[in-house]
Amino acid sequence: MTATTADHHDDHHDHHPSGIGRWLFSTNHKDIGTMYLWFSFCMFIIGGLMALIVRAELFMPGLQLVTPHFFNQMTTNHALIMIFGAAMPVFVGLANWQIPMMIGAPDMALPRLNNWSFWLLPPAFTLLIGSLFSPGGAPAGGWTMYPPLSIQTGMGMDMAILAMHMMGISSIMGSINIIATILNMRAPGMHLMKMPMFVWTWLITAFLLVTSIPVLAGAITMLLTDRHFGTQFFDAAGGGDPVMFQHIFWFFGHPEVYILILPAFGVISQVIPTFSRKPLFGYSSMVFAVAAIAFLSFIVWAHHMYTVGMPLAGELFFMYSTMLISIPTGVKIFNWVATMWRGSMTFETPMLYAIGTVFLFSIGGFSGLMLAITPSDFQYHDTYFVVAHFHYVIFGGTITGAFCAVYYWLPKWTGHMYDEKLGKIHFWLTVIGMNITFFPQHFLGLAGMPRRIPDYSLQFTEFNMMSTGGALLLGLSQILFLYIVMKAIKGGEKATDQVWDGAEGLEWTLPSPPPAHTFTTPPLVK
Amino acid sequence: MKLVRSFNASRISGVILAYTALLFGALIASPAYAEYGLNFKTPVTEIAHIEYDLHMLILYICIAIFVVVFGVMFYSIYAHRKSKGSVAAKFSHSTNAEIIWTVIPIIILVTMAIPSTEALIRMEDTTNSDMTVKITGYQWKWHYDYMDHDVEMFSSISTPRAQIENKQEKGENYLLEVNNHVVLPINKKIRLLITANDVIHAWWVPELGAKKDAIPGFINEIWTKIDKPGRYRGQCAELCGKDHGYMPIVVDAVTEEEFEAWVQKQKQG
Numbered sequence: 001m002t003a004t005t006a007d008h009h010d011d012h013h014d015h016h017p018s019g020i021g022r023w024l025f026s027t028n029h030k031d032i033g034t035m036y037l038w039f040s041f042c043m044f045i046i047g048g049l050m051a052l053i054v055r056a057e058l059f060m061p062g063l064q065l066v067t068p069h070f071f072n073q074m075t076t077n078h079a080l081i082m083i084f085g086a087a088m089p090v091f092v093g094l095a096n097w098q099i100p101m102m103i104g105a106p107d108m109a110l111p112r113l114n115n116w117s118f119w120l121l122p123p124a125f126t127l128l129i130g131s132l133f134s135p136g137g138a139p140a141g142g143w144t145m146y147p148p149l150s151i152q153t154g155m156g157m158d159m160a161i162l163a164m165h166m167m168g169i170s171s172i173m174g175s176i177n178i179i180a181t182i183l184n185m186r187a188p189g190m191h192l193m194k195m196p197m198f199v200w201t202w203l204i205t206a207f208l209l210v211t212s213i214p215v216l217a218g219a220i221t222m223l224l225t226d227r228h229f230g231t232q233f234f235d236a237a238g239g240g241d242p243v244m245f246q247h248i249f250w251f252f253g254h255p256e257v258y259i260l261i262l263p264a265f266g267v268i269s270q271v272i273p274t275f276s277r278k279p280l281f282g283y284s285s286m287v288f289a290v291a292a293i294a295f296l297s298f299i300v301w302a303h304h305m306y307t308v309g310m311p312l313a314g315e316l317f318f319m320y321s322t323m324l325i326s327i328p329t330g331v332k333i334f335n336w337v338a339t340m341w342r343g344s345m346t347f348e349t350p351m352l353y354a355i356g357t358v359f360l361f362s363i364g365g366f367s368g369l370m371l372a373i374t375p376s377d378f379q380y381h382d383t384y385f386v387v388a389h390f391h392y393v394i395f396g397g398t399i400t401g402a403f404c405a406v407y408y409w410l411p412k413w414t415g416h417m418y419d420e421k422l423g424k425i426h427f428w429l430t431v432i433g434m435n436i437t438f439f440p441q442h443f444l445g446l447a448g449m450p451r452r453i454p455d456y457s458l459q460f461t462e463f464n465m466m467s468t469g470g471a472l473l474l475g476l477s478q479i480l481f482l483y484i485v486m487k488a489i490k491g492g493e494k495a496t497d498q499v500w501d502g503a504e505g506l507e508w509t510l511p512s513p514p515p516a517h518t519f520t521t522p523p524l525v526k
Numbered sequence: 527m528k529l530v531r532s533f534n535a536s537r538i539s540g541v542i543l544a545y546t547a548l549l550f551g552a553l554i555a556s557p558a559y560a561e562y563g564l565n566f567k568t569p570v571t572e573i574a575h576i577e578y579d580l581h582m583l584i585l586y587i588c589i590a591i592f593v594v595v596f597g598v599m600f601y602s603i604y605a606h607r608k609s610k611g612s613v614a615a616k617f618s619h620s621t622n623a624e625i626i627w628t629v630i631p632i633i634i635l636v637t638m639a640i641p642s643t644e645a646l647i648r649m650e651d652t653t654n655s656d657m658t659v660k661i662t663g664y665q666w667k668w669h670y671d672y673m674d675h676d677v678e679m680f681s682s683i684s685t686p687r688a689q690i691e692n693k694q695e696k697g698e699n700y701l702l703e704v705n706n707h708v709v710l711p712i713n714k715k716i717r718l719l720i721t722a723n724d725v726i727h728a729w730w731v732p733e734l735g736a737k738k739d740a741i742p743g744f745i746n747e748i749w750t751k752i753d754k755p756g757r758y759r760g761q762c763a764e765l766c767g768k769d770h771g772y773m774p775i776v777v778d779a780v781t782e783e784e785f786e787a788w789v790q791k792q793k794q795g
């Protein structure tokens with residue numbers, strides 16, 4: 001119950017550096033997890049500010065605040081920072097904190113590698129954000145970096161390529177660590193098919209990462225050699241093929257989408273049973289569904305490229321394979337609903353976020369199914385409909401999933417209950433702000449507004465104004481989130497070990513907050 | 527530990543339901559309000575019709591599934607609450623249910639895939655065209671080459687800079703006006719060859735249902751057959767650098783006689 005005594009008891013064999021050294025040289029999964037979480041929150045704010053610049057410029061037709069070139073830098077870097085800086089690291093942070101506690105391990109399998117994975121990120125993002133101040137500015141060709149446009153960019157592109165290599169190395173090492181931890185360090189009795197769903201989704205995500213990130217590394221390296229070393233991989237004039245870049249990029253890019261969403265699925269598969277006070281429905285079909293999604297994610301990539309002029313057979317193949325993904329995804333959604341069915345539900349903030357994630361992600365899932373249909377995609381492609389779609393998936397699925405996880409485990413981490421009332425207000429502000437921001441973008445896209453434009457014709461004005469208003473609300477609401485987390489760190493109602501009366505799993509057998517070293521002797525799982 | 531729960535869950539689920547109804551009501555009603563820019567613009571070619579019909583079909587199916595699934599979920603949220611005295615059941619598995627909700631989606635997907643496949647086959651058939659226009663994307667303008675008529679021209683934005691910089695009131699077709707319109711005859715199967723000179727662009731006119739990437743070193747082809755005379759406006763759809771938002775397309779669909787007259791005038795001019 002009281003953490004302090006346990007702390008001293010467990011710490012005697014370890015010499016903790018204090019001050020900055022504690023963090024710089026940390027090999028402790030909890031400290032590294034905390035650093036990942038704070039880092040991703042900082043990136044979330046920076047990426048969010050970039051989005052607000054974009055939305056502010058789009059509030060009215062005409063150019064008011066920024067030049068088109070700077071606008072393109074903002075859209076590009078918003079995406080890169082949100083994907084690689086916020087959405088991916090937040091789940092690595094959660095994995096660091098939770099996986100050892102959930103499988104009954106004392107720490108991650110490779111603690112020093114863990115330290116290096118994290119500490120690659122700050123320099124990587126300093127380099128990426130620093131590219132804004134380089135001659136010619138930051139990359140402005142979209143986060144997809146299609147050549148030949150990305151060949152035209154100044155040295156900012158090279159800085160971004162180097163930064164992405166560092167992020168990629170960080171992700172690969174982090175994933176290797178997670179795989180090694182899960183496969184080798186489970187407590188006795190915890191068979192694979194007894195693992196919590198969050199651990200399962202991360203195991204599969206980690207395999208997706210080690211498979212797809214090297215492909216991205218290859219693509220951007222070819223881009224770099226095309227830019228500086230006289231190769232012509234993507235230059236048609238030299239016998240190269242600009243479309244090949246798109247194939248390689250999306251071979252990484254589509255698994256990436258599932259890298260972002262699967263751990264969030266894992267989180268809500270923990271949270272819904274807890275607050276329904278009922279075991280997860282269809283555990284083994286959940287595991288198989290995640291595995292099926294992961295497999296399919298490698299054979300659907302060209303659905304991002306229906307307009308490049310593929311042969312009919314190619315278009316049909318990618319349409320069918322993409323449609324297939326909705327089957328395992330549907331299974332997951334049905335299982336969550338069945339978990340709630342005839343439960344004994346309460347609606348604390350994590351549960352609200354879990355329901356919100358299922359709901360919002362499903363909207364993104366349905367628009368995804370619409371986008372899968374090649375003939376109608378010819379109209380949706382590269383419009384705001386696509387922007388709405390992936391924000392429902394990435395904000396509505398990944399980011400709300402991350403909020404869900406933070407509220408769920410925050411009492412465990414800090415030993416204090418967060419302010420439930422404020423948590424609920426944060427939930428409603430976020431969900432309402434998110435919908436006002438992104439729902440009108442469906443209409444904009446259908447009515448014909450292309451994406452990635454700094455200025456638009458008059459017919460699109462009203463919905464853009466609405467979207468900008470929603471974005472402002474969404475952005476400001478996150479200050480409340482910061483306040484709630486800070487307040488829980490500083491104090492508040494003491495959390496019990498169990499925290500939630502319906503919670504099950506090894507992490508809830510530990511004190512809240514857990515001492516620095518936990519499960520030094522493995523628990524026995526029956 | 528028992529948490530203090532200070533809010534009324536039925537009120538909240540009511541709000542969620544009302545909100546959902548609002549969002550989807552707007553979308554369902556959208557065909558009727560096409561002129562307010564909620565849905566596709568009125569199609570004027572066979573391809574655009576195919577796209578529109580398929581889009582509406584899939585949209586309605588998605589909305590129907592959405593309503594059923596989330597109807598069940600929100601009913602459960604309403605009925606199976608601890609505060610209403612609901613006691614948790616123990617079940618965690620049902621093979622029958624899992625078979626049903628795997629098989630039904632498969633059937634739905636097949637019913638979607640059949641018309642989609644037919645549509646795609648029809649759209650990709652560029653044979654037996656009456657004429658060919660080659661379109662080339664440049665940073666940031668379009669070049670049109672009427673290969674059977676010996677006419678070619680560049681077409682770039684004609685919206686005055688002052689309007690973009692907010693120094694002058696914006697015209698009705700702000701950002702969607704060009705110096706040279708693409709004149710095309712109606713009721714002719716026109717093959718469009720699309721390529722680019724520098725970076726990737728995409729030629730897109732929503733009412734024609736025509737969108738294809740313009741890629742340097744590649745020639746893509748699509749076809750169009752316009753039913754109705756009129757002026758149809760579009761834009762470059764693939765990010766192509768700083769002025770990507772400023773390379774519009776204006777198609778003038780005219781009768782065959784008017785088209786011939788236009789061709790003659792171009793040749794003299």
Ligand SMILES: [Cu+2]
Nearest residue numbers: 727762766773
């Ligand atoms: Cu262009």
